[in-house]
Amino acid sequence: MKVTAYSNNLFQLTRLGFVNCYLVREDDGFTLIDTGMSGQAQQIIQAAQKLGLPIVRIVLTHAHVDHVGSLDALHAALPNAQIAISERDARFLSGDKSLDPSEPQVPLRGGYPVCTTKPTLLLHEGDRIGSLEVLATPGHTPGHLAFLDTRDRAVIVGDAFQTLGGVAVSGTLKWRFPLPAMATWHKGLALESARKLLAREPSVLAVGHGRMLENPQAAMERAIRVMEQSLAKEERKQSHVA
Ligand SMILES: [Zn+2]
Numbered sequence: 379m380k381v382t383a384y385s386n387n388l389f390q391l392t393r394l395g396f397v398n399c400y401l402v403r404e405d406d407g408f409t410l411i412d413t414g415m416s417g418q419a420q421q422i423i424q425a426a427q428k429l430g431l432p433i434v435r436i437v438l439t440h441a442h443v444d445h446v447g448s449l450d451a452l453h454a455a456l457p458n459a460q461i462a463i464s465e466r467d468a469r470f471l472s473g474d475k476s477l478d479p480s481e482p483q484v485p486l487r488g489g490y491p492v493c494t495t496k497p498t499l500l501l502h503e504g505d506r507i508g509s510l511e512v513l514a515t516p517g518h519t520p521g522h523l524a525f526l527d528t529r530d531r532a533v534i535v536g537d538a539f540q541t542l543g544g545v546a547v548s549g550t551l552k553w554r555f556p557l558p559a560m561a562t563w564h565k566g567l568a569l570e571s572a573r574k575l576l577a578r579e580p581s582v583l584a585v586g587h588g589r590m591l592e593n594p595q596a597a598m599e600r601a602i603r604v605m606e607q608s609l610a611k612e613e614r615k616q617s618h619v620a
Contacts, residue, residue, distance in 0.1 A: 379421040381429075384582055384590050387509075388532050391425050393418055396542055396555065396587055397444050400534050401426055402527065404508040407434035410452070410459075411525060411534050412445040412586065419451035432456075437507060438463040439536025440519040441470035442561060443489035445586060453495040462507060464514070465500040466521025472496075481520055488519075488561025510534075515575060517568025518548040518558065524571075526578055533580035537561070538571050541588030545597040547572040547605040558587055569605050576602065 380392040389401040391414070399412040399422065408426050410433045413419070426433050436459050438446055449471075453461060463471065473492040477483060501507065501523060503514035510525040515538045524535040540546050543554030549565035552558075562568055576598045583594035591597060 381425050390590055398586055407432045409435040409437055409508050411437050412439055413448040413452055415444050415447035419448040419455055433459055435460045440522040441467040441490050443491050449493050450495050460499055461497045462499040462501050463497050464521035464523050467519055468497050468500055482564050486563055515571035517564050517571045518562050531581040534584040537586045539585050541585050541591050545601045547601050550605050572602050
């Protein structure tokens with residue numbers, strides 16, 4: 379497992395070159411953001427040990443299999459760590475894949491495994507967890523979250539953006555790494571969430587798939603424009619069909 383430090387507070391853990399999770403340093407230990415695929419628990423725990431702090435919280439950006447894969451194993455190994463996820467995506471962990479009547483009625487995409495671990499904290503827009511501000515960023519999944527470190531404006535965005543295969547908003551197909559686009563539930567909401575993240579003027583973009591990007595705002599803007607154009611094209615196509 380490759381460990382890349384962005385700062386004293388933010389460490390990226392990468393498996394197989396394309397699945398990331400993050401350790402965020404707090405006064406009482408590390409907050410782990412996402413858990414990778416299954417089989418990564420021991421490597422994640424060892425990475426934290428080498429960096430000198432225990433993992434005291436596990437926070438999930440969303441309930442896709444490559445982000446919650448090692449959740450049950452980590453919970454078994456770290457039974458006292460708090461487990462936090464959005465109230466909305468928590469339902470997927472328990473196997474409830476229904477949509478709310480208020481949500482766009484389009485099919486969910488990507489793998490949502492059932493986990494035995496029960497969250498101990500359900501998160502909402504504007505909550506604080508340690509130094510992190512919770513940002514609701516629906517689109518990739520209905521309850522997708524991003525986390526803004528209030529100390530240095532680093533933002534950990536899960537799959538709201540990707541940088542692997544090129545910087546892209548979730549839902550824009552990048553042929554060199556198409557998985558996040560293929561797993562995106564609602565592109566229109568993903569675009570709104572991308573604009574919301576840009577408006578927070580992040581200092582570094584830390585994604586679920588791909589390298590961390592410092593001073594990311596120009597690249598985020600370009601990716602948003604590409605997504606806007608591709609959605610406009612889709613709408614024109616649909617209005618021809620209608
Ligand atoms: Zn995902």
